[in-house]
Amino acid sequence: MLYREAGDFKTSYKSDSQTFPIAFDRYRYWAVMAFAFLVIPFLINDYWASAILLPFLIYSIAAIGLNILVGYCGQVSLGTGGFMAVGAFACYKLMTSFPEVSIIIHIVLSGGITALVGTAFGLPSLRIKGFYLAVATLAAQFFLVWLFNKVSWFYNYSASGQINAPERFVGGFAVTGPNADAWAKYLVCLVFVTVCALISRNLTRGNVGRSWMAIRDMDIAAEIIGVNPLKAKLTAFAVSSFFIGISGALFFSVYLGAVEVGEAFGIQKSFLVLFMIIIGGLGSIFGSFAGAALLVVLPVALKVIGVDFLGWPTDLVAHLQLVVVGALIMFFLVKEPHGLAQYWRLAKEKLRLWPFPY
Amino acid sequence: MSADFLYGIEVIINGLMAGVLYALVALGFVLIYKASGIFNYAQGVMALFAALTLVGIMEGQVPFGHLINAIFGTDIHHFGWEVPALLAILLTVLVMGLFAFLVQKFVFRHLVGQEPIILFMATIGLAYFLEGVGDLMWGSDIKTLDLGLPQGGSLWVEDLTAKLGGDDFYGFFIDKLDMVAALVAAVLVTGLILFAQYTKQGRAMRAVADDHQAALSVGISLNFIWVLVWSLAGMVALVAGIMWGAKSGVQFSLSLIALKALPVLMLGGFTSIPGAIVGGLIIGVGEKLFEYTIGAPFLGGATENWFAYMLALLFLVFRPQGLFGERIIERV
Amino acid sequence: MKTSYEPYVTADGRKIGDAMMDMRNITLRFGGVEAIKDISFDIREGEIRAIIGPNGAGKSSMLNVISGFYNPQVGEVWFKGERRPPMKPYQVSRLGIARTFQNIALFEGMSVLDNIMTGRLRHMKAGLLKQAVWFGQAEKEETENREAVERIIDFLEIQAIRKTPVGRLPYGLKKRVELARALAAEPKLLLLDEPMAGMNVEEKEDMSRFILDVNDEFGTTIALIEHDMGVVMDLSDRVVVMDYGRKIGDGTPDEVRNNQDVIDAYLGVPHGEME
Numbered sequence: 001m002l003y004r005e006a007g008d009f010k011t012s013y014k015s016d017s018q019t020f021p022i023a024f025d026r027y028r029y030w031a032v033m034a035f036a037f038l039v040i041p042f043l044i045n046d047y048w049a050s051a052i053l054l055p056f057l058i059y060s061i062a063a064i065g066l067n068i069l070v071g072y073c074g075q076v077s078l079g080t081g082g083f084m085a086v087g088a089f090a091c092y093k094l095m096t097s098f099p100e101v102s103i104i105i106h107i108v109l110s111g112g113i114t115a116l117v118g119t120a121f122g123l124p125s126l127r128i129k130g131f132y133l134a135v136a137t138l139a140a141q142f143f144l145v146w147l148f149n150k151v152s153w154f155y156n157y158s159a160s161g162q163i164n165a166p167e168r169f170v171g172g173f174a175v176t177g178p179n180a181d182a183w184a185k186y187l188v189c190l191v192f193v194t195v196c197a198l199i200s201r202n203l204t205r206g207n208v209g210r211s212w213m214a215i216r217d218m219d220i221a222a223e224i225i226g227v228n229p230l231k232a233k234l235t236a237f238a239v240s241s242f243f244i245g246i247s248g249a250l251f252f253s254v255y256l257g258a259v260e261v262g263e264a265f266g267i268q269k270s271f272l273v274l275f276m277i278i279i280g281g282l283g284s285i286f287g288s289f290a291g292a293a294l295l296v297v298l299p300v301a302l303k304v305i306g307v308d309f310l311g312w313p314t315d316l317v318a319h320l321q322l323v324v325v326g327a328l329i330m331f332f333l334v335k336e337p338h339g340l341a342q343y344w345r346l347a348k349e350k351l352r353l354w355p356f357p358y
Numbered sequence: 359m360s361a362d363f364l365y366g367i368e369v370i371i372n373g374l375m376a377g378v379l380y381a382l383v384a385l386g387f388v389l390i391y392k393a394s395g396i397f398n399y400a401q402g403v404m405a406l407f408a409a410l411t412l413v414g415i416m417e418g419q420v421p422f423g424h425l426i427n428a429i430f431g432t433d434i435h436h437f438g439w440e441v442p443a444l445l446a447i448l449l450t451v452l453v454m455g456l457f458a459f460l461v462q463k464f465v466f467r468h469l470v471g472q473e474p475i476i477l478f479m480a481t482i483g484l485a486y487f488l489e490g491v492g493d494l495m496w497g498s499d500i501k502t503l504d505l506g507l508p509q510g511g512s513l514w515v516e517d518l519t520a521k522l523g524g525d526d527f528y529g530f531f532i533d534k535l536d537m538v539a540a541l542v543a544a545v546l547v548t549g550l551i552l553f554a555q556y557t558k559q560g561r562a563m564r565a566v567a568d569d570h571q572a573a574l575s576v577g578i579s580l581n582f583i584w585v586l587v588w589s590l591a592g593m594v595a596l597v598a599g600i601m602w603g604a605k606s607g608v609q610f611s612l613s614l615i616a617l618k619a620l621p622v623l624m625l626g627g628f629t630s631i632p633g634a635i636v637g638g639l640i641i642g643v644g645e646k647l648f649e650y651t652i653g654a655p656f657l658g659g660a661t662e663n664w665f666a667y668m669l670a671l672l673f674l675v676f677r678p679q680g681l682f683g684e685r686i687i688e689r690v
Numbered sequence: 691m692k693t694s695y696e697p698y699v700t701a702d703g704r705k706i707g708d709a710m711m712d713m714r715n716i717t718l719r720f721g722g723v724e725a726i727k728d729i730s731f732d733i734r735e736g737e738i739r740a741i742i743g744p745n746g747a748g749k750s751s752m753l754n755v756i757s758g759f760y761n762p763q764v765g766e767v768w769f770k771g772e773r774r775p776p777m778k779p780y781q782v783s784r785l786g787i788a789r790t791f792q793n794i795a796l797f798e799g800m801s802v803l804d805n806i807m808t809g810r811l812r813h814m815k816a817g818l819l820k821q822a823v824w825f826g827q828a829e830k831e832e833t834e835n836r837e838a839v840e841r842i843i844d845f846l847e848i849q850a851i852r853k854t855p856v857g858r859l860p861y862g863l864k865k866r867v868e869l870a871r872a873l874a875a876e877p878k879l880l881l882l883d884e885p886m887a888g889m890n891v892e893e894k895e896d897m898s899r900f901i902l903d904v905n906d907e908f909g910t911t912i913a914l915i916e917h918d919m920g921v922v923m924d925l926s927d928r929v930v931v932m933d934y935g936r937k938i939g940d941g942t943p944d945e946v947r948n949n950q951d952v953i954d955a956y957l958g959v960p961h962g963e964m965e
């Protein structure tokens with residue numbers, strides 16, 4: 001009744017292909033944006049920022065990036081951790097080498113550098129497919145982690161191999177370093193998320209997106225009808241790595257402040273982001289957000305229930321987290337391979353007809 | 359003969375033995391992949407779980423003790439008995455069989471016909487799940503696995519080969535455990551190949567690997583074969599777990615074996631048993647040789663983390679199906 | 691060696707021009723097997739050319755050579771008076787050659803509309819950056835090409851299913867969507883691989899009408915592989931007959947129908963027992 005399209009006729013192709021065709025969706029979208037930009041900054045505190053909001057925003061960017069590569073273009077990659085590391089270390093080197101330049105520019109440049117690296121590691125995708133490609137991306141993962149560990153130039157020859165983000169300001173407010181306020185960090189990440197989401201929405205609804213999906217669905221037919229497979233696959237790697245690099249740069253500079261490459265960007269990270277897009281929904285931007293949200297909130301929720309509420313030891317709860325995440329993956333793959341995004345779509349379908357059953 | 363050259367030979371021999379172990383782990387993958395098209399990322403965690411179960415049974419641990427204590431406030435850890443090694447191994451084999459049955463029934467039966475990437479991701483989920491369950495059941499602290507296997511450098515080999523070099527050379531240092539592992543692996547591999555070629559079930563397994571529909575049409579039960587295959591893989595995992603566990607203790611890093619087997623399979627092709635063996639040996643030797651000649655002196659060491667992958671990747675670019683894999687022919 | 695024809699106008703007013711596609715001494719081998727043995731034939735601009743023959747004759751392989759998926763070991767392909775060097779399939783499509791597939795090669799994850807839009811690729815020029823921004827050139831192009839696609843949707847009468855994911859469509863509709871996708875490219879040469887396969891009489895009539903309309907209204911040259919002899923005889927201007935990789939007949943439907951070699955190939959009887 002409330003959520004409907006009756007009487008809402010589209011009179012141009014432009015309005016037919018807009019992001020939210022149903023009016024209710026549009027209002028909902030603007031309401032969420034208003035809440036995110038205008039309300040949360042006044043309510044946020046350090047705990048909420050560091051436990052939930054910042055990781056959610058940052059992983060959302062990574063999830064969107066990986067979804068472009070895996071969900072839209074069908075190229076499996078297990079190198080997400082390594083590429084986030086590229087973004088982080090690029091940001092670090094830029095920040096320390098050019099301290100006068102704004103951190104926003106550094107983050108975007110880090111994305112660009114990661115895009116170049118990602119494209120290079122994406123070259124094998126022209127010859128190798130499926131599993132073999134997934135395993136080949138592991139080469140990238142392990143090599144990059146080793147590289148950032150061994151070559152001390154990357155961490156400015158510090159003894160520990162750890163990189164620390166120097167204090168930087170945007171508009172007079174600190175966004176990195178120990179004095180940065182939660183709301184400042186939050187807003188920086190929010191702006192990046194919004195821009196990245198808009199860009200990926202535009203790319204996936206146009207020619208580039210269609211070429212990607214064509215390659216994913218039937219790459220030989222795609223080539224025969226005119227898709228250049230080299231260009232399509234490499235742009236997928238490039239765009240995907242751009243976002244993942246930005247995510248890594250933010251993860252390091254704004255969120256953690258200091259990282260050690262082995263523990264922050266190991267293969268566990270690659271799996272984590274992959275889980276986010278599986279559970280959230282492959283080939284769906286909403287799904288990237290949903291998956292990121294679930295996998296950020298879940299461990300926190302389990303910890304709160306297990307440790308704070310029930311008083312169980314933390315290692316026990318950590319084991320339970322593994323069990324729950326693993327079970328969730330298998331559950332979604334068996335029951336709903338299109339992930340949470342599909343549940344969302346079905347819910348909206350039902351809502352469109354409500355109160356009629358069909 | 360110079361000492362350096364002889365050390366090089368020692369590196370190669372050690373590499374070969376590591377290679378046999380890799381091959382063994384890779385075999386577990388090939389078995390499942392051949393029969394069901396699933397690449398079982400959880401194979402390494404299965405090895406860990408098998409080893410944990412073995413130790414747990416041997417030491418009379420209470421399964422899920424930690425969890426029970428947390429829920430009920432009790433303080434139990436062990437039953438108080440100890441189980442002899444052989445019996446414990448048998449029980450563990452049964453547990454792995456049960457695991458194979460459950461996994462087939464609740465997960466993979468429902469994923470028949472799905473794309474390979476979906477199946478692969480399901481096994482990653484399985485790996486996480488099993489790791490968590492293993493930790494919950496037996497605890498995550500490092501355990502020592504004492505099966506009475508010989509350990510330490512083999513004096514016999516050392517003495518025998520000392521004569522080869524000059525005064526600086528003390529003979530090849532080959533760990534006895536590695537030799538036993540290589541022997542066991544070789545026996546297991548031969549056994550599996552014989553099983554696959556000459557028994558009724560082995561033939562059925564190969565039929566299923568070739569063509570599900572055709573196998574069904576001659577009356578082979580897919581479910582039975584899949585449970586069989588997963589159980590075999592579980593046993594292979596157990597042996598691998600024992601070997602690695604005896605060497606470096608039963609701990610989480612055991613589950614990373616899967617990651618070592620992947621380049622082996624990339625080289626050898628996912629569907630070939632001889633490929634897994636040859637691939638394992640090549641990676642084993644290649645890794646150690648690279649580290650010895652180039653990695654340690656020039657690149658700061660620890661190249662074993664990624665060399666295998668780079669080698670396999672290079673190989674794949676020129677031969678996308680691996681050494682022995684089936685040629686991928688695409689038709690429109 | 692170059693074939694040259696006098697253009698003419700058919701009884702129903704269609705213009706048939708000079709040779710557009712000229713296959714010269716094509717031999718195609720797969721390992722030790724020769725799928726196509728020294729075949730030469732041409733396709734004239736504006737005509738409907740049928741390629742027929744028993745199963746396994748090499749017809750689909752021939753189509754794959756024309757569309758650039760296979761490169762023949764011997765022989766040359768001439769397109770619009772110029773030799774076409776070996777090139778990648780996506781480059782061939784840029785020349786204005788589009789095709790449908792025997793076993794339907796649609797993109798099952800996308801809607802009908804998106805599938806057909808992929809056919810417009812060579813008409814859309816906006817680069818990556820412009821598409822990322824969307825407003826401006828990219829959006830304008832998208833809308834223009836959407837209009838072109840909608841015309842084809844009207845033409846093939848598939849308006850009702852334009853937002854349906856292709857995977858859910860019945861076989862007959864999938865075939866129509868594939869035709870739409872090929873038409874969206876506004877090709878000069880359209881290759882149809884068994885467009886009537888698996889259809890009932892009504893569906894065949896619809897498809898035949900569409901094919902004739904495409905040729906008549908847009909002037910598109912059509913080459914089709916087809917098994918239904920009735921369709922072939924009714925639709926085509928000229929026919930090429932293949933058997934075991936060789937050409938055994940080439941001419942108008944009537945000429946081919948009475949060719950003894952063709953009859954033998956289909957019936958499989960040796961000469962002596964025909965009485």
